[in-house]
Amino acid sequence: MGGRTLGKGEELVRALEELAELSEIKGEVRFKVNAYHKAAEIARSRGDELLALDDVKELRKYPGIGEGIAKKILEFKHTGTISKLEELKEEVPVELISLLQVPNLGPKRAKLIYDELGVRTVEELQAAAEAHRLAELHGLGPKAESNILEGIRHMQSTSGRLLLHTAHRIQEGIANSLRERLPGLEISPAGSLRRMKETIGDIDLLVASRDPSAVMEAFCSLEMVEKVLLRGDTKSSVVTLGGLQVDLRVVKPEEYGAALQYFTGSQAHNVHVREIAKKDGKKINEYGVFRVKDDRRLAGATEEEVYAALGMVCPPPEIREDRGEVEAALRGELPELVERKDIRGDLHAHTDASDGVADLLEMRKAAEKLGYRFLAVTDHAAGLKVAGGLPKERLLRQVEEIRKLNERGDSPVVLLAGSELNIDNRGGLDYDDEVLALLDVVVVSVHAGFKQDRETVTRRVITAMRNPHVKIVAHPTGRLIGQRPPYDIDLGAVMEEARRTDTALELNSFPDRLDLGDENLMRARALGVKIALGTDAHRPEHLDFMLFGVATARRGWLSPSDLLNALEPDELLRWLWRGRPGA
């Protein structure tokens, strides 16, 4: 979406990525390309941190950043660009990067096709392939040409990636159907689904069995299978009725841990782990961990023993992104990640008073079923007419109802009286301070003006945060995964203000939001900003979305102490009332 500008940190990431990709197309040695990619990854999670530094020595403390890249980062900081990158752009058109998105086409052939045929874009590539001009090139043939065409078609037909929530549901359906046919089957998701990434490309499943053919037979004959793409002895791929690709692999039980480790990834994590193994005279692949000198097998049955054989504790799948977990696992100092059982309540829920479908009692009952101790009722405030925002009088009545319900003392769940207020164009809120002073939890969020410039949006949010009653900023970037990009907001400034004013930022756990996302959560954690998990439930079942909130929190390395949700109701209320007039 046009107007959005990138933050300086994001621009650095893009510059380093372009450096990597253009170098790759140009044919630089792979190791140099890898070094740029690695630096881009470091910048992705800690870009602002890097740009705050002022000398090469400090920058070089980050593993993966050496003299050359440190100088480039400083150059970028001071001039806004990197001369090496500008030189590369002279030699290699930057549009060629888009060709690397085509499956079955990598940097070598992209360069060849550009040099020989002048092809720069996917459209030109398709035309060249259809005219059979690719097959004439040295090193390519008719097969390669049709594979590239197939790749372009695939790219155009698949609208993109699935939401984690959707992929998770499909995976559970498949696993349950297989277990019905093969009782006691050992089956696990692998890949990005097991790492609980916010979107999933295809579903990878792993099975441990001594009878792979029975598993293959059961898998390929599932009702939800539309088409079998390939069926081998230990690996099959199918397309489901919904058009989603599912890969299933079967390994021997003694290899299950190694295979799970291997197929869970991420790629970057595995590369790093294999480096560790190699330096230690060992080798790791999908079949096990081996000692190089005599090929002796050291581990393989469980992931724990696979990592232990390399002197590591087993990092939870959610953090296997090579963002420092490998080093931490070697030191035996992995963070204590939040778990579902640590969550004592939900901090964002709607009832039928605004645009939800269930009343206070029904929502409270759903919270009881989850073993919660509190539930924040945060219906929309007066200003948000489209969502049935509550007029002041209706809100006051709801607060009364909530107080009465709590006084009855017949539920383990304490209801918190709250509101989700809209931040208007000038940072103002729907109700007066006298009304806010009656609420336990004041949540604010942006619901309009998504196209405003960075400074305006940032100022709106920061102005709202300066109201001492305001304790939580909901869905801080406003993105809808796959539908709407984040609005242009300076999150660094918002996080700084959150720390200063003791305001929590939300991790909205609704499946298409997951806002803040993993990388931003890591930034918030580094700054000591508190996070509030809320499902934004509009019906009782939505409270279950907490699963995805917790998973995302884990991907952001959050511990129970980083979350308001791990507090007991009395501790939470103390936090929510701290520093407010009338408290």
Added chain:
DNA sequence: GCCGTTTTCGGCCCGACTGTTTTCAGTCG
């Protein structure tokens, strides 16, 4: 380009598959 209680030079992750070769490069996960 990065990195080093086995190295300041010579390494740098692993295996499978495919298609195009004449022994292997490119791509993928």
